[in-house]
Amino acid sequence: MPEKEPSICEEKVYNELFRKYYEPVTKYIYYKCGNLHQAEDIVQNVFIKIWKLCATIIFSKAKSYIYTASNNAFLNEIEHKKVILKHKKTIEKHTDYESPDFKIEMEEFRVKLKDAINSLSPKEKEVFLLSRVEDKTYKEIAEITGLTVKAIERRMSKALKELRETLGKHIKV
Amino acid sequence: MMKNYETDDTFLGRWIAGELSEEELVAFKETEAYKQFIIINNESQLLDGPDIDTEKALKTVKQRIGQKHLKPKTIKLWQAISVAAILIIAMNLLLNSSKTYTNGIGESQIIVLEDGSEINLNANSSLSLKRFFWSNDKTVNLEGEAYFTINKGDDFKVETAKGTIKVLGTEFNVKDRSYFEVKCFEGRVEFIPNNDSSSSRILTKGKQVIIKDTKIEDLIFKEEFPSWTKGISKFDEKPMYLVLEELTQYFDINFESTNININRLYSGSFNHIDLDLALKATLVPMGINYRKSKTENTFILSE
Secondary structure (H helix, E strand, O other): OOOOOOOOOOHHHHHHHHHHHHHHHHHHHHHHHOOHHHHHHHHHHHHHHHHHOOOOOOHHHHHHHHHHHHHHHHHOOOOOOOOOOEEOHHHHHOOOOOOOOOOOOHHHHHHHHHHHHHOOOHHHHHHHHHHHOOOOOHHHHHHHHOOOHHHHHHHHHHHHHHHHHHHHHHOOO | OOOHHHHOOOHHHHHHOOOOOHHHHHHHHHOOHHHHHHHHHHHHHOEEOOOOOHHHHHHHHHHHHOOOOOOOHHHHHHHHHHHHHHHHHHHHHHHHOEEEEEOOOOOOEEEEOOOOOEEEEOOOOEEEEEOOOHHHOOEEEEEEEEEEEOOOOOOEEEEOOOEEEEEEEEEEEEEEOOOEEEEEEEEEEEEEEOOOHHHOEEEEOOEEEEEEOOEEEEEEOOOOOOHHHHOEEEEEEEEHHHHHHHHHHHOOOEEEOOOOOOOOEEEEEEEOOOHHHHHHHHHHHHOOEEEEOOOOOEEEEEO
8 A cells, every 4th residue: 555645735844855855956956057046046936836836746756846847947047157166175185196296286176177067068067066076876867857877977978078188188197 | 099988978977887897997997098087086076066054045935935825734723623622621611610609707698599499608608509500410519507408309419528418308507617517407318428438327307427537426416407597606515616616707806725725615605796795605604814916806815
């Protein structure tokens, strides 16, 4: 017997959905538009809509609804800005591959990496950031974007190739 | 020679996901580009997206939704339950509400109940009964003393702190003060003590039961009606403290009795009209001197 789905009309359930999906969806939209304020606006509007339609949205379908609706809202807005990426605080430790003949300073390289990621095409950038920064599996990305895993593998490959083309000359090993 | 990562358009994607075959990986590691890809991949994973304050956003969203849309069904159910509960409690309070007759010191009144029964409520006493549907369960609660003239026919109950008196058409007096007393003047009454219902007893005309401390005693008496109903208190070898207590039921006075023996027995009577006469009738025969204190209505007794 299938278990009864919790109702999104209950504030507790709604809050749970919000706390679970608000951040990842906002980041996803941010990676597409590069404007955090705009991304938060889009996702908040989606959540307001969910509250109004709470009786018609099935709990188990809510995740896909939130992503799809946010993406659709994003597509209706035109402004695309550069994605601002920060470095994680734990960055200092990761130096095992550094060799003395490294041609440029690491700091300089990191700035160039961020620029290079930003100059990827939107399709590649989105997949690359979801995979590398948000740590999502291809299966999860497929679920969010509606792409096949194969298409994601292609986009990742293309993104990496492009990044190497841009940055390769700065990495002499 | 063209490298795999250049010819196979899913190769690098599969490498990231760790899905290259052993052979593919070994060959890939041989290439010059491998170390560059490693660095690009590692450095990319050290990047972080924007900080997002989910709780703040939730607050914003709720403000935008507006308070009236929020807190839906569950709260409404609670409101309904609260209203229902209040109604039930109110109905209960109303249906169980009681009417209380209270007499102050020296006052008395005759209460006629809806079935025609009469209750003569003595001074400093109170009687309460249910306001609605009393006829279904004729019960009255008594504190103090009252003389009951009950019409024949129905069950009638008097509840006191010490016990219940059940009657069938009779006249009886109940006194629940320092000591407890039921006197039956006509017909039959049943007395059921609160703390020991097995020692209940039936009183007929001229029989009385008293409770001293917790001991129940059966006695007989001769008078035709309680003397207090005629404005007189009578005592037959009763200790002085009961006499003094009885005086305070009819007159608004106190006694300072630490200097006398309050257990000495008194026989006699006083009337409820004149305090001076009452004091003379009770204290003088016992050789007790009394003087009024300046401040209060207190009489200081000495022997």
